[in-house]
Amino acid sequence: MNWSDAADDWPAWSRRIRDRFPQLEPGQIARARYDREACEAYIARRQNISLIEAREEIEDLLYIETLARELAAAQ
Numbered sequence: 001m002n003w004s005d006a007a008d009d010w011p012a013w014s015r016r017i018r019d020r021f022p023q024l025e026p027g028q029i030a031r032a033r034y035d036r037e038a039c040e041a042y043i044a045r046r047q048n049i050s051l052i053e054a055r056e057e058i059e060d061l062l063y064i065e066t067l068a069r070e071l072a073a074a075q
Helices: 003-008 010-020 026-031 036-047 051-074
Strands: none
């Protein structure tokens, strides 16, 4: 899964991001829908983590979603 896939399925994807980072504001995260860098920067600011850590968190979420889709397709 890549960022454009996430943007295409934003309602589900944004829930996953908010589940991981519950203090994010839905309106703010929605503005970053088509801009991954803006989303990562927003997460970094709200979580008080580095931009690199925020990128790694997004990569992890994308990877987990990829695995979940592959598993669902295999069943």
